[in-house]
């Protein structure tokens with residue numbers, strides 16, 4: 001299967017949630033994402049882009065994976081040495097789907113962040 005997912009997020013909405021609750025941050029974001037965003041001058045734009053990436057991948061996977069397996073931290077963003085964002089998946093997700101190709105692109109400005117995912121995958125026979 002080849003599918004795309006896209007999502008757009010208001011930076012101020014994510015900023016308010018993060019500033020009002022440390023629990024929100026830890027529930028939604030992987031520790032590597034928190035480390036990346038906290039060390040950036042555009043911290044909340046980076047968080048918002050990662051939130052958008054999680055929503056974009058949810059749009060692809062919700063039809064294929066049980067909701068209780070698809071948790072916020074089942075999928076997270078890491079950046080390679082060039083800064084290019086890469087999606088990482090939990091072992092649980094990888095036991096359900098065989099990901100053949102996956103590409104993520106992020107963009108953010110002061111007010112908005114956007115994420116687009118293209119993924120080629122097949123379901124595991126289990």
Ligand SMILES: CC(C)(COP(=O)(O)OP(=O)(O)OC[C@H]1O[C@@H](n2cnc3c(N)ncnc32)[C@H](O)[C@@H]1OP(=O)(O)O)[C@@H](O)C(=O)NCCC(=O)NCCS
Nearest residue numbers: 045046047049050077079082083084085105106107108109
């Ligand atoms: C990488 C670059 C294109 C990002 O564009 P930007 O307008 O500054 O910023 P955007 O908000 O649109 O995108 C930022 C995101 O780009 C992504 N990005 C960074 N480096 C990347 C790379 N090498 N490949 C793909 N994506 C990259 C990151 O996900 C980043 O967000 P993050 O830090 O939250 O993960 C830009 O900083 C750059 O390096 N420009 C150099 C000039 C150039 O070579 N232009 C392209 C000519 S074809």
